[in-house]
Amino acid sequence: MDNLKRTPLYEVHLELKAKMVPFGGWEMPVQYGGIIKEHKAVRERAGLFDVSHMGELLLEGPEALAALQKLVTNDVSKIGIGRAMYTPMINEDGGTVDDLLIYNLGLNRYLLVVNASNKDKDLAWIKEHLTGEVDVVDKSHDYALLALQGPLSQQVLQSLTSLDLKEIKYYHFAMGAVAEVPCLVSRTGYTGEDGFELYCHPEEAEKLWRAILDTGRRHGVVPVGLGARDTLRFEACLALYGHELTEDINPLMAGLGWTVKFDKGEFIGKQALLSIKEKGVSHKLVGLKMIERGVPREGYAVAVDGQQVGWVTTGSYAPTLNANLALAYVKPEYAGNDTELDIIIRGRELKAQVVPKPFYKRNK
Structure with missing residues (x-):
């Protein structure tokens, strides 16, 4: 190593x-x-x-809020001082550059917490698209x-x-x-x-x-x-970058439409997402529970009558629920709850069923 x-x-x-x-x-x-x-x-x-290992970027300056509003899909103006927000950051085609947390530190200062493997890419992306009186600095070592x-x-x-x-x-x-x-x-x-x-x-x-x-x-x-x-x-069906989110997967596909605020003004990728919203997404993220015995894994094909209709993004034995489960992207017509699909595991078509997400929700 x-x-x-x-x-x-x-x-x-x-x-x-x-x-x-x-x-x-x-x-x-x-x-x-x-x-x-x-x-x-x-x-x-x-x-x-x-x-x-997570990355921390400090974005600050008189026009920090305006800069962030253009960079991410969620409405950063809604974060009061002392609060945090989850948001995707997307490219012009709507694909996800990263998903991150934004902390409002006050005094036009925001701490962005980004995925470890994306930190350098994110920093370069942000610097490339910054405008106005604002700067971003890598503070991960602090x-x-x-x-x-x-x-x-x-x-x-x-x-x-x-x-x-x-x-x-x-x-x-x-x-x-x-x-x-x-x-x-x-x-x-x-x-x-x-x-x-x-x-x-x-x-x-x-x-x-x-x-x-x-x-x-x-x-x-x-x-x-x-x-x-x-x-x-x-x-808990929380997205992991590189699995449920990638530069080829947009937030609407991933079921993260609640993080996309079309009414806040312009942001990178807005027009692409509006077009996707109008036409409908190509695939939807669903939860699957194995009916037949087998553990689904990332990359396994999801099929109907021998024809691939999607793919597994994450699959595992779920200890709390004592079940073999998967998150998968499937074509919208197969995304309804209780729909039976096949997951191809080691060349065998094994039955699974679409179930509601999240698989687990704590009692508050």
Whole structure:
């Protein structure tokens, strides 16, 4: 794994005997004590993730808001100070450059959190399309990012901070110390559970990680790797760039029409999306549940009467639901709930059925 970047917690992961794998140009922990065990810990208690590989870009200047409005599909004017927003960023043809979080820091300053493998591409894209009095700077080296996710996350974290965590609503954030480490504390996550994402200086990451695990141990909190992160987000039907979203897939196909605000003014790709909306999408993202025995995987063909009508973007055994499930793009006429389709697994046509998304939704 030469030339791979490492997070500030690399040595801690080795100490915990994590299995390390390449991911998005980084050497990352895929599991510690087993993917299913870690998955269930997050669903039932809480788990701690190192997601410091994510990229952070600071966009600021008097015309920062106007610049962002042209760059992304969602309406950034709706983000108050201390709030965050999820949005795709698309190209002129409507394809997805990336999906990201935008934090409004105030004073015409916005923090953009982008996917690790897309950071350099995103930075170049943004710089190419910036206009007016605004600048963008890569601040990724100034941040480590930890995520505490699960039903006990607030209880565990509250014992380490004077911030009133119950006052931080979903997609809001506050600045404050956690275990005496200055943090941006955001009520966001990528697991389908309640939880927090903590942005801190890289030199403080180990102190914060150890404090959370030490405090959380009596509550059953465990470290969690990328393997369970993927099965958790998959059960919640949260898109993963490179799978459900690519430069060939637009947000309307992906079921993200709620993030596209046509009435906010011009933005890159708007005309392409209006045309797609008028004509109808070529494929729709659906959930599939296997009827016959087999595990669907990314890239497997979806067929009807031997003719391919789509493809699997993510497929896995879902531990919470004890079922083999898939996310797949299929032609619109086959996207209705209860429609039976075949997934081609090792040359065999195995029956599956379209089911509602998300597969899993927590009780709030």
